[in-house]
Amino acid sequence: MAQNFDWKTFKLFLKKVIVFKSKTSFIYINADGWEEAIFFALKKMGENPEWRLGSHEKGADVKISKFAISAKAGKIENGHLTLSSYRLTRYKNIAEMTKFINGEINYDFYLCCARIRLGDGGRKYSVFRVPSSVFKPRAEGWKKYQNKNGDEAGWQYIQTNGVNARIVRKMSNQLWMDIPLKLCEELFSVSFSKNELGSDLEQIFE
Numbered sequence: 176m177a178q179n180f181d182w183k184t185f186k187l188f189l190k191k192v193i194v195f196k197s198k199t200s201f202i203y204i205n206a207d208g209w210e211e212a213i214f215f216a217l218k219k220m221g222e223n224p225e226w227r228l229g230s231h232e233k234g235a236d237v238k239i240s241k242f243a244i245s246a247k248a249g250k251i252e253n254g255h256l257t258l259s260s261y262r263l264t265r266y267k268n269i270a271e272m273t274k275f276i277n278g279e280i281n282y283d284f285y286l287c288c289a290r291i292r293l294g295d296g297g298r299k300y301s302v303f304r305v306p307s308s309v310f311k312p313r314a315e316g317w318k319k320y321q322n323k324n325g326d327e328a329g330w331q332y333i334q335t336n337g338v339n340a341r342i343v344r345k346m347s348n349q350l351w352m353d354i355p356l357k358l359c360e361e362l363f364s365v366s367f368s369k370n371e372l373g374s375d376l377e378q379i380f381e
Contacts, residue, residue: 179241180241180242181220182362184220185216185217185220186302186362186363188215188216188219188220189212189213189216189302189362189363190363190365191216192211192212192215192216193212193288193300193302193365194365196208196212197298197300197365197367197371197372197373198367198371198372198373198374198375199373199375199376200372200373200376201372201373203290203298204248204288204290204300205248206246206247206248207228208248209246209247209248209288210226210228210236210237210246211226211228212288213226213236213237213244213246213286214226214237217237217239222239222240222241223239223240224237224238224239225237225238225239226238234280234281234282235281235282236282242282242283242284243281243282243283244282244283244284244285244286245282245284245285245286245307246285246286246287246288247259247260247285247286247287247288248287248288248289248290249287249288249289249290250289250290250291251289251290251291251301251356252353254355254356255339255353255354255355255356256287256289256303256305256353256354256355256356256359257351257352257353257354258285258287258351258352258354259349259350259351260276260349260350260351260352261275261276261349261350262346262347262348262349262350263275263276263342263347263348263349263350264347264348266348269314269317269330269342270314272342272348273312273313273314273317274314276310276312276350277311277312280307280308282307283307284304284305284306284307285303285304285305285306285307285309286302286303286304287302287303287304287305287359288300288301288302289301289302289303293366293368295368295369296368296369297366297367297368297369297371297372298366298367298372299364299365299366299367300364300365300366301361301363301364302361302362302363302364303356303359303360303361303362304359304360304362305354305358305359305360306358309336309338309354309358310334310338310340310352310354311334312332312334312340316332316334317330317331317332317342318330318331318332319331320341327344328343328344328345329341329342329343329344329345329348330342336355336358337354337355337357337358338352338353338354338355338358339352339353340352340353
């Protein structure tokens with residue numbers, strides 16, 4: 176996967192951006208903030224990245240000549256990386272939704288920034304690289320599922336590799352994926368105590 180790319184330097188620069196963002200804000204790194212972090216790390220490396228802030232286009236978020244990235248901010252729960260993806264209300268049925276999902280893979284991998292709340296009120300970020308091929312549904316594999324009240328809530332897909340996907344109706348038919356951590360390559364992690372989060376903000380008053 177882009178063997179001629181300097182992953183060591185990329186991880187170093189990306190970690191620096193995460194540290195900067197975490198020490199200048201109490202707010203966790205969201206999807207746009209994560210795209211920004213990737214962009215500036217690649218820019219510092221001289222890779223001339225392409226990124227259009229706020230475009231919300233489907234597929235790749237950040238591109239360089241060597242690869243294209245789908246940037247995701249997510250959570251780790253019960254041994255899975257949970258990610259949100261497309262909203263699919265424009266499509267009439269599950270066959271059309273599936274065709275769209277499989278047809279929008281114009282990126283090489285997901286680059287995910289997953290947050291974990293620590294017991295002391297601090298926060299941990301783990302960065303994962305996940306192959307773009309991790310989820311390839313078939314239309315006939317989706318099953319309708321119900322919420323706790325017995326109402327129809329959407330569709331669920333359990334893939335043989337353990338990926339559990341849902342299309343949630345009340346969220347504009349948004350696609351969610353729970354990906355087993357064994358399918359994700361952790362690049363690095365970094366933790367912050369409660370006191371470290373936003374700690375540099377006070378400096379502007381000095």
